[in-house]
Amino acid sequence: MNKSYIFIGISFVLLAIVQFLVVPFIQIYSVYPKIILLPVVYFSLSQGQFRGTIAGFIFGLIYDLLSGDIWGINAVSLTVAGFFAGYFFDESVTDPFYYFRKFLIILFFTTLIETLINSLSSFEGLDLSFIAFLLIQSILPALYTSFIAVPLAFFRKEMKIS
């Protein structure tokens, strides 16, 4: 099996545990980062849209099992996240962290879409306007996730021409 698959898989399980056990305690006014999106976005950017979509589904399903959340809810949102991030796949870029600002922007918009889809099922019955819902549930977590991802810039590798 490709080593990078194993690496991404292990990273996901570790980050899922951190998301599940640690992240709830670093939330700021109920806004928390969605760090499980990091391996999904990384995988999609390094392996392409097709594989990224499949990885999103598998990772989402694993996270549903881990977290006790409704089965399928994270599977759907992470599938869409993998698909979206895969749009920006560039075969000539061997390390998605190389253009780090681009990575952060893709991560921000992927988180925005993922968190929105993830929480849409709860929107019914709320008295919130859609703008307020978008801000609270998507924009702020997306900003927080991008902020948390900044230290990953130190893991940039030298670019290989492929």
Next chain:
Amino acid sequence: MNKFLRYLYPYKEYLLLIFLVTLGLFLQVINERQGSSKARAAAFGSVVTAYTVIESITGLLPENEEIENLRIQNARLNLELNMLRELSDENTSLRSLLSLRDTIQYPFVAASIISKLSGRIRGYYIINKGEQDGIFTGMPVINESGLIGVVSIVAGNFATVRTLRNPKLRIAVKNQRSGIGGILEWDGIRLIIKNIPTNYDFQAGDRVVTSEFSTLVPPSIPVGVAAEKEEKISGILSNIHVIPFANFDKARNLFVLKVTSDKEAEQMIQQAGNQPL
């Protein structure tokens, strides 16, 4: 056939997306079925059991009987203090006092929060006590300040708690001073009691507690304080904003009250609802 597949090939990503999203949605639909609920609880239980192994190795959250007993004692004293404060405030309304049931007599189970699946929209906690500790679905959960929520899924040693910050949880509450009741719910930003007639005696600063009409939780558990009365456009009805006593962001230790919802009362209400007038 080959030609057809060749035609579809450029759209394979989209077809895959549609297939996987449909599969995910199907999983969500079957989620609430009896069998899948059990499977969910079993899967959740096994995963969180693995967590206890990690926890015991790392020793991040040391547990011992003495600490647990002290926590229970602390919660009892706090509830007693709440009750005494209420009695002091409300000593003129003896009638309502007579109807109070003694909340502090309910047996407690002390629990710690393992994880919070709580954004502003979906509020759940996962606690480290479950079926083996005598916890069942529907049991109310409090902390030293007030009501937190009710137990929603139970596994062997763990349970999920649906908090007041979950729009699916609605609790019958009342104004402790005037006795006016309503249904408390989470609107995504605030806790509100909807559609209270504007001329009813409900003022900012009034304490809100669980009502005798609640079939989910026992009466007189402190919930929060009325912060603001917002008149609706018609002017006839108002929404009351409630600030909860419990701090949901900082909560770590909880107590499950070992009382289950009044199923007979729920059945009676359902039957009454089904009967023609």
